[in-house]
Amino acid sequence: MSENRFMCSRAAVAAAAALAAVLCGTAQAQLNNQDWRKLADPGAPIYGQPIVGPIVARDGDAGGFPASNITLLSWLPLDQFPNEQHSANDCWGYVSPSGREYILLGLQSGFSVLEVTNPVSPVQIGFIPGNGSVWRDIKVIGHYAYGVSEGGLGIQVIDLSDVDNGNVRHVTNKTQSGHSSTHNIIANPDSGYVYLSGANIGNGGLIAVSLANPEDPIIAGAWTSRYVHDAQVVTYTEGPYAGREIAYCFTGRRGLDVVDVTNKNNMFRIGSTTYAGTAYCHQGWLSEDRQFLFTNDEMDEGGAFNQTTTHVIDVSNPASPSEVTTFSTGLTSTDHNLYVLGNLAFQANYTSGLRIFDISDPFNAEEIAYLDTQPNGNAVGYHGAWSTYPYLPSGTIAISDIERGLFLLRLGESGINFDFPEPLPVALRPGLTQTVRTTPFADGVTLDPDSVTLVLDTGNGPTPVTMTDAGDGTFEAALPPGECFQTYEFYFTAQDTEGRFYIQPFNAPIDGGYIAAVQTGDEDLFADDFNSDAGWLVEGDNVTSGGWARVTPVQGNSVEPDSDADGSGLAFVTGTTPGESLFGGPAILTSPKFDLSATPHATISYRAWYNIDGNLAPNLFVEISNNDGITWSDVTSHAPESGWRDAEFVVADLVTPTDAVRIRFRANNVVGNAIVEAGVDAVVVNTPTCNPCIADYDGSGTVNTQDVLAFLNDFTGSTEIGDPDLNGDGEVNTLDFLAFLNLFVAGCD
Structure with missing residues (x-):
């Protein structure tokens, strides 16, 4: 008898039937998993200059991406991550006890942990390496994240307890009972269990994993009747299923299976359904009242349906699910992952990006917003938006895009924009202070007047300068005197009363801010x-x-x-x-x-x-x-x-x-x-x-009355010896005249 057969026999004798199914079951995932199609159609990474917003969608565009009713906060392309990443996949979120917000992003060779508390400036805190793979999935319970991959390593346990201090601890790569690769991981924080689906054990079914010791996940049982691609697992607290843990399992071409997983040693199916045109029931999410299940089919577009189609399944009785309606974006793209928050459904639909629907009436769902992360078409296929995470308390929404990396945005076009009552200076006069003014205006939010800031870099790094409220909604700050050929770079920031951050120009400081050079002319x-x-x-x-x-x-x-x-x-x-x-x-x-x-x-x-x-x-x-x-x-x-x-x-x-x-x-x-x-x-x-002595207006090397006459001629427009706009506000007026007189009286060294 082989060692493997002996182990299986012992497991059976021990009467641990569910666990024996995991140990002895032949992994059938590859027979049902259609994700080989992604490998057959790989996409090259699309790098670009990172975007720092916020950029309010206007005229169907936000930062070069088709958009409506959203504000793009930032885009972090793949080349901004370590280890030459060529693709991204899943994303999830975490909120620390202090309220700081984080996104966990799956990449080709590991997981990145990014702080997004300030979503216009995401900061990578840690990176957990893994075997190379197109597929990763990650979920969070408590202050631990649990990541899986089809590249192996079992369950990667990640401790986020000290993430606020910049520390992310890779606890272990937990393998057990022959388990190594997994397609998805599902979390039920109410029960304290995570579940594996599409793994290399247990027929690719649903594997229950206990987190009694959160740093040592232990397989507790399995439902192995068929391959499970993904699932949502919830604990009912009222009604006929109160106290029972129910898994809604998306099983590819076999449709939906509803499984009672309360007893990990005896998981059993209580209901199932298919729907017209079932091709590959891929993933879905319950409405918050658990009356409806919104489901995507990854292979019905281009088949039974010629438009992106969401299947709405009545699960008011989990034992008798049935499709009651569908709705569509009207586009042709393949759908992939969706999540529900309140009355909104957030759909990551590959080549058409993120689509947001109002599902308050599931029979009349209405698209209310979108950000298309793949602006070059809406074809059927496996490129573009992989997943989304809409659950951060601040309202920041994450999109993981296969070829383009991480997008952060928020719903709505409200925000703070900056107007300028006079042109910003591009040339500064040596030795003179220059005042800059801005008039921030709030659209749909309330400006925090104490937050209006000029961030100035005179060559020694950026320094924030709180701007003074000058009345009439105008704020001002001074650019200090500089020397010839010195370069100033500056930009403006503000916050609303909810703590959301705004910046102008929108992509500063990555693309640079406004530039002003100390000079008196050019040649x-x-x-x-x-x-x-x-x-x-x-x-x-x-x-x-x-x-x-x-x-x-x-x-x-x-x-x-x-x-x-x-x-x-x-x-x-x-x-x-x-x-x-x-x-x-x-x-x-x-x-x-x-x-x-x-x-x-x-x-x-x-x-x-x-x-x-x-x-x-x-x-x-x-x-x-x-x-x-x-x-x-x-x-x-x-x-x-x-x-x-x-x-x-x-x-x-x-x-x-x-x-x-x-x-x-x-x-x-x-x-x-x-x-x-x-x-x-x-x-x-x-x-x-640059003439360092402005008082020597005619450049003769001597400060005398000829300089006054030369300035007056320029001031009145009779000549163009120099530039009489000494304060750089775009106007020639008495303020410039007074500035010249002060310089003339002071003379030059």
Whole structure:
């Protein structure tokens, strides 16, 4: 007798029937689990600049994502997580005793724990590594999280008791009775049990796990009649099922099974149902009164139904469930996971993102909000929003997106926006204090006036400055005097009376705030509209057609520019004739040499065109050299997009300015199965100028009455020697005149 058969016999003799089913049952999960389809259609991770909101949905958009009646708080792409994550999966939440809020996000190689108390700035607190897998699932009971994966390791126990202090403890990877891989984990906090579904033991059925010792989960029994893909398990407190623990099991092509799991040694089915078009009953959630079960079928879209369909099942009698109605988003996408909070259903529907329905009347459900995390279509398939978590007390909602990572949002378009009574300064005068003003206005919320803050970085890190209420809803703060060529970066924040956080500009500080430089003017060192030959070098030994050429652009195909960018007539584009596409490559366009050795603050700006038709080709790459082209450093790359776009960068941010600076533009179409069109125009090398002594207005080196006359001429508009708007408020008035007089009296050192 083999050792395994001997163990099974002993288990049977011990009369632990349920446990024996776990130990001896042949794992049949793969026969019923249709998730191999995801592996057959993998999606590449979509990285991007993180978004810091809040961004209120306006005109069907929030931060570049289709949206309605939501406020996007933040987006954290996959490249913001450790260990080169290529996909995300499940998400769940945790609230510490202090009230701080956390999201637990499943990733390809583990679980990330993020604090989202300030949802516009999620902070990763810890990472629990695991075997690589597309599938993870995680739930929380008490201050412990329990994670599973189809990659193995059993149950990962995670202690969150000290998470407020930045500590997440990986307690153990608990394997037992041959258990290693699991598709989903279900939690019933009322009973203190978690349940495994789709595991590699017990026929892939429902496995009950006791948390009597929360750091040592122990299998207590199983229902193994069939594969269970997912479940919701609840304890009834009233009615004929009071005191009984009931599991609503979603069993794929077999529909819904309702199982009494009160006695872990004797779990039994009390009811079951299918519905018209049952293809793969995947997951669902009860209404809060437990009269209805809202169910998604992961394979009926594109089959029995041509639109995303939610099946509403009457479970007022759990022993006799039956479908009573359906409702739809009207889109074609596949649905995946949904959860119910109050009278709202939150649906993660893959390629159509998060859809929120009012289900107060299940027979007339109405979509009230959405955020489409996959803006490029609503096709049937397994890309996009995997799951959602809507239960944080603050109202923050999480979406886990397979290719795009973590989104945080809230329902509704209320919030605080910032107006500015005068233009914000972009140039500051040396030695002068500059006042900035904002008028925050609240829409649907109440502003906390003590929270209005200017966050200012003068070069030593961001410092919050509480703004003063100046009356009439205006708040003001001072930018301190600076020295020539110093750069200030600043942004504005405020909170409502519920403690929700708002920021302007919306993606500060990740994308940067408002920029103001201490200078008195600027000078173009080089400006090329390409109407004459300024010495640009065209290379492309492997270009078979469509190399760089200085011509008048004429559109000859759908992705080619129909004009130059600056209106001068000429530009560098790929191809000398209309419709001539780039083939081969790389095609390289290199600038003449710039001497920037005496201009450490120089910037380079240009306008670029890059668009394609067909299979994806590499981006348009921009590079810079400070040794006359011997070595090159990356500046940026431009992805395909219709239209001319503006770009600018500070040379010193990338290389040390020397007397041998060049830039170059590189495009190619080596595969040759796409139409590729690139263009460059309006290249400008500029440097700021600064006179540290504003009183010496005419720049003669001496402060005298000639400076007063020069200022007055500029003040009245007779001349343009300098800029008489000394306080930088966008207006020339008596305040500027008084400022100049004060500077004139003080003189210069």
